[in-house]
Amino acid sequence: MKKLILHLLVNQHAGSGKGAKQYKEVQKQLIAKNVPFKTYFTEYAGHEKEIVQELLNGTLTPYKQDEPFENLLVVLGGDGTLHEVVNALKYEPTIPIGYLPSGSGNDFARGVGISRKINAALTHLLDVNEPKPISLMEAMDVDSNDTRLILNNVGVGIDAKIVATANHSKAKSLLNQMKLGSLSYVSAALSSLFKQPSFPLIIETTAEKKEFERAFLCTTTNHPYFGGGVAIDPTASAYTDDVHLIIVEKIFPLSLAWLIIKLFFKQHLTSPHLHRFVDSELTLTCPLAQVGQADGEELGERDFKLRFKTTQHLFWM
Numbered sequence: 001m002k003k004l005i006l007h008l009l010v011n012q013h014a015g016s017g018k019g020a021k022q023y024k025e026v027q028k029q030l031i032a033k034n035v036p037f038k039t040y041f042t043e044y045a046g047h048e049k050e051i052v053q054e055l056l057n058g059t060l061t062p063y064k065q066d067e068p069f070e071n072l073l074v075v076l077g078g079d080g081t082l083h084e085v086v087n088a089l090k091y092e093p094t095i096p097i098g099y100l101p102s103g104s105g106n107d108f109a110r111g112v113g114i115s116r117k118i119n120a121a122l123t124h125l126l127d128v129n130e131p132k133p134i135s136l137m138e139a140m141d142v143d144s145n146d147t148r149l150i151l152n153n154v155g156v157g158i159d160a161k162i163v164a165t166a167n168h169s170k171a172k173s174l175l176n177q178m179k180l181g182s183l184s185y186v187s188a189a190l191s192s193l194f195k196q197p198s199f200p201l202i203i204e205t206t207a208e209k210k211e212f213e214r215a216f217l218c219t220t221t222n223h224p225y226f227g228g229g230v231a232i233d234p235t236a237s238a239y240t241d242d243v244h245l246i247i248v249e250k251i252f253p254l255s256l257a258w259l260i261i262k263l264f265f266k267q268h269l270t271s272p273h274l275h276r277f278v279d280s281e282l283t284l285t286c287p288l289a290q291v292g293q294a295d296g297e298e299l300g301e302r303d304f305k306l307r308f309k310t311t312q313h314l315f316w317m
């Protein structure tokens, strides 16, 4: 059994303060269990990258099975904090990451099967003896060649509008405090749903090219969940190399309401208004300005040409 030395990167603000509370519990458990650890609190958005870069100066090293000690980076925060860390380690896929989910949506934890109960997640993390490869999506902006790793999904259209509405909603923080964080996305969805216009889209897979005149939702994912637990593609898996793309066309409000009901019962994939592409590589082009989101971070309103594939990173799970 490897001896772990934990390097906890903690966003105390994640989940509107849930991060701070859960860190206290983790600290208590680690002291009780005699596990050595060091804590690095993020002080501002983007601080994750600086912390990781400092730890790359000798502390964090690629995984080696025979080493008796593991200096393990453990992220305690929401999907946004983990997104920053994963991207800071983009060129170090064999440096394992441990994760203790403390956000409001926690879609990545749901998607890969990490417990959202802090004590269960910590107990499991301490029991693991070797890391597992997880497939993450890699999104490339074709015009600039910029790439970033994606934990959850990239969306253009309604889901990006919902993210923007939820991020700017005063209710999000209140709902988080009431442990009803997922509801902030539901209330944002209800207020955005009928405002979103249709837009044109071109999808290219390795086998075909398809054009849509009236797209409404366009989400790329490689695990089932978005928006705090909604299984947008129940067949997607972070344990395969496939990228899944779901497109829903703009339809009448009653048909949309029926599709949403089906979505909650995971029966939506058979809808004639929904199109699904699964491939190892996919390109989406949205020639007219639309709102976009990547892992809940707003990409602004612009045209998009994005190419997706997957790449693996080791996780301590």
Ligand SMILES: Nc1ncnc2c1ncn2[C@@H]1O[C@H](COP(=O)(O)OP(=O)(O)OP(=O)(O)O)[C@@H](O)[C@H]1O
Binding pocket: 011, 012, 013, 014, 015, 016, 042, 043, 044, 045, 046, 047, 048, 077, 078, 079, 080, 081, 082, 084, 102, 103, 104, 105, 106, 107, 296
């Ligand atoms: N000390 C800090 N102050 C402000 N923002 C921070 C701080 N530390 C990290 N951040 C940023 O806050 C953003 C949101 O964090 P995170 O996603 O972890 O929490 P959340 O939004 O509550 O959770 P979820 O994404 O599950 O809803 C991230 O972009 C992260 O970089």
